[in-house]
Ligand SMILES: Nc1nc2c(ncn2[C@@H]2O[C@H](COP(=O)(O)OP(=O)(O)OP(=O)(O)O)[C@@H](O)[C@H]2O)c(=O)[nH]1
């Protein structure tokens with residue numbers, strides 16, 4: 035992460051730590067590809083499937099649910115995904131020590147990620163980390179059951195995560211893409227997540243010449259009240275600012291720009307080389323601002339990286355809604371990590387998760403088409419106060 039001046043370190047102020055976690059097979063593959071481009075990234079890869087983990091960097095892999103799935107995937111069974119992560123939750127807690135921002139990347143619809151991510155978000159929140167989930171939503175061709183699994187997982191994730199970015203695989207594909215081979219369609223979905231994470235990582239890990247830092251991203255994620263949208267655009271050569279501005283304001287992940295018109299908060303992060311001009315930043319910001327409402331909360335930042343000489347890359351994060359957090363904002367301000375770290379350094383009891391034991395396969399209690407075994411706040415889609 036970005037270096038802080040020595041005197042700040044000696045006063046006990048440390049650089050915020052971001053951890054990226056790939057969960058389930060597609061999450062693992064996305065982050066593994068990311069690590070090949072960016073080996074310094076702080077990341078762990080979590081799956082039930084040993085075959086998937088054997089193909090990635092062993093030192094980052096956390097295999098879960100050995101006693102539940104015996105090294106296979108969950109085969110689409112969300113309950114097995116949930117049990118797998120509960121059984122190995124102490125390893126997850128260890129990986130979260132001293133983490134300030136956790137970014138979880140997963141494709142929802144299978145069993146491992148859909149079962150595990152809601153549990154991980156809960157554990158991370160208990161550990162005091164800010165949690166951003168970037169989740170891929172299934173293609174229509176994957177069927178109604180897979181969609182229902184993904185929707186239910188999303189609901190559960192929402193009760194604990196600070197912010198969620200949904201990447202709709204359907205929205206990614208335009209009419210022109212109907213002939214795209216399935217393999218390439220999945221690869222594109224992964225690539226989009228990858229670009230977003232990479233841009234966020236650059237913003238946080240490198241020292242910027244202006245503005246956007248952990249405090250700013252913290253404010254955005256804490257206030258966005260659920261869902262965020264993001265888009266990345268790159269440009270090179272003389273007209274790069276124009277290219278970037280045009281593609282951002284009609285980006286398909288922003289519903290061709292319509293989501294910007296209703297946004298209540300937004301941040302824009304620029305990465306460019308030493309040749310990045312103020313006029314180029316102004317051009318992109320003007321185009322974005324023109325789409326956003328006048329009273330939007332808006333912030334921006336610039337990172338200069340010699341590897342970006344001759345080109346620029348911009349990430350735009352937009353919040354659908356904006357509201358002050360209900361409680362505990364003081365305990366999660368910057369600097370909060372100091373006390374939390376002391377707590378997380380205490381010895382940890384190796385407790386086995388209780389699981390549901392013999393009740394696992396009982397019939398659900400259905401009343402008025404509602405499963406009463408699911409907690410009320412999840413059934414009613416109520417986001418818990420912090
Ligand atoms: N099958 C598959 N799905 C992908 C791929 N890339 C993205 N996805 C999406 O990710 C969702 C979840 O798939 P996986 O990540 O394979 O599922 P998992 O979490 O590992 O769960 P299980 O394999 O069922 O234990 C799918 O429904 C797809 O929408 C891919 O290469 N293959």
Ligand SMILES: [Mg+2]
Pocket residue numbers: 058059060083107108144146
């Ligand atoms: Mg899998």
